[in-house]
Amino acid sequence: MDGGYTGIAGRSVLAIGAHPDDIELGCGGALLAHVAAGDTVTMLVVTGGENGPGDGARGAGRRAEQERAAEMIGARLVWGGLRDCEVVPDSQTVRLIERVLRATRADLVYVHAPDDSHQDHRAVASATQGAARRLPRVLHYQSPSTLSFSPTVFVDVTAHLSGKVAALAAHATQVELSAMVEPDAVVASARHWGAQARIGYAEAFQPTRLVLDLAPVQGGAVAAVPASWQLTPSMPIGTV
Structure with a gap:
């Protein structure tokens, strides 16, 4: 598989999150769009979310919720096996992400924004930047705990917003205890x-890198443009 990403079916996408529900909240709509386009999507959840909202006995429940949400999205799920609130951006974490990158042959990665008040989010973002240092497409998504976020890349999720909300609803232990993942807030965001992207509904991303592959689109119909032409006063602007 070559490294270019043009949205052509069959590309490999890796979404990385520190905890169950992070990925769905940050880029669930984009992942649904990728699946609909025929891309292969893998979700790497680095920890089991053992210290999230709810009592400690819900650890196994959170895993089941995450497995259900990944199934709803149509993504393969990989568990990182690290412990919630103890993630550090060391060589072990970098190697973990590198192994998944190699296994999936990912050419596009979604991960937390680096400037975040949750230490696990910061650590996962930093480790991913190290592991994906040679990858030409790395996009960062916003979390409720993100501090600064200046997105310049947007994905149209108008057709997939209900699917995103449904996948988040699979994380029942979190939705019922956190206003940050309630459906109204997700839709409003x-x-x-x-509105920023001039479309209906979007997810926003801040790129570390985003290389565009401008190879010709196979089978696409493009209007012919004369080799030489001039705008005349009588020509309506809308026809150009």
Whole structure:
């Protein structure tokens, strides 16, 4: 598989999150769009979320919730096996992410934004930047705990917003205890970014790198443009 990403079916996408529900909240709509386009999507959840909202006995429940959400998205799920609130961006974490990158042959990665008040989010973002240092496409998503976020890349999720909300609802132990993942807030955020992107609903991303592959699109119909032409006063602007 070559390294270019043009949205052509069959590309490999890796989404990385520190805890169960992080990925769905940050880029669930984009992942659904990738699956709909025929891309292969893998979700790497680095910890089991043992210290999240709810009592400690919910650890196994959170795993089941995450497995159900990944199934709803149509993604393969990989567990990182690290412990919630103890993730550090050391060589072990970098190697973990490198192994998944090699196994999936990913050419596009989604991960937490680096400037975040949750230490696990910061650590996962930093380790991913190290592991994906040779990858030409790394996009960062926003979390409720993100501190600064200046997105310049947007994905139209208008057709997939209900699917994103449904995948988040699979994380019942979190939705019932956190206003940050309630459906109204998710929809409002998507509408906000959609307005910024001049579309209906969007997810927003801050790139570390985003290399565009401008290879010709196979089978695409493109209107012919004369080799030489001039705008005349009588020509309506909308026809150019």
